[in-house]
Amino acid sequence: MKMRAARFYQVGKDLKIEKVAVPKVGPNEALLKIKGCGVCHTDIHFIYEGLLKPGKIPQIMGHEPSGEIVELGSHVQDHNVGDKVLIHFYQSCGICHYCLIEKENLCLNLKHFGFNVDGGYSEYAVVGSRHLVKLPEEISYDACILVDSGVTSYHAITKVAKLKPGETTMIMGAGGVGLMLIQIAKLSGAEVFAIDVNEEKLKLAKKVGADKAINSRKKDVFDEVMNFTDKTGVDAVFETVGFENTYEISLNCLSRGGRLVIIGYQPENYLPRIHPIQLIVKEASILTSRAGTHGELKKVVDLLRREKIQLTVTDKFKLEQVNEALSKLSNGEIIGRAIIVP
């Protein structure tokens, strides 16, 4: 049997839509019909920039998938054909040091769905059944965007920043991850300031719960944040943009004891050269956050089921339009999150 898939060959070149063999299902695996796959800025780092390198050439990209189980391996007992599922894209080994200390997102033998094993810009995918998370029947396949943007936000807020009720937080960038960060930060009881250069994105940021939305092209972010916080600054900043000047603004806006959590990055953009005393005086921390765990994906699915968060899917593209979707994302023309529906 053949399927259509979007495969990466070369940096700076379009993904090629090709007919390839549907992969065979191993005893502990499931074959999914892909129903949605979020288009993430990390794809840009692979396909346009070459900042990240895929595990093989050609590589089926796409790491934010949902699907329906259409076939199960002989040993799989905990899922059924017909189940709606998400694929946890950080596929840990379960036995290395980091897996055993509940840091499976730092697994030494990680398989990344859509990075180094074939991903979700495809009609079908095979995946180890233990990496699946069941979706309740009432939830749409658009929930694919929880796989990366939801999990990454949940992990950064609860595990890395440990945001507490009553704290103030700034979300730098109201893109796919930023919109999830806003919602989960609000659930944590924090006051949320969203920063972006695009009015449409800021409107959506307010709609999903941001208390203040600041357009950094029109207003001085530092002045605004100081006004809103009685001149103390914010307790936590989540940086999803990754330019030298956005890192700098983020550091400047931190309160004493504040923490900067870095999620976004760009080629040839480095952290500002700062003297340690600038951090020590404030006892400020610079932290980083990397994706999240299977358990965290289950928790964000549960938040969606209880209508505590909403999906911000704003654009849908066919598999054949994947390059158009990527180019629009790269140009800042996607408000919310785009998904590919193969």
Ligand SMILES: [Zn+2]
């Ligand atoms: Zn991603």
Ligand SMILES: [Zn+2]
């Ligand atoms: Zn491991």
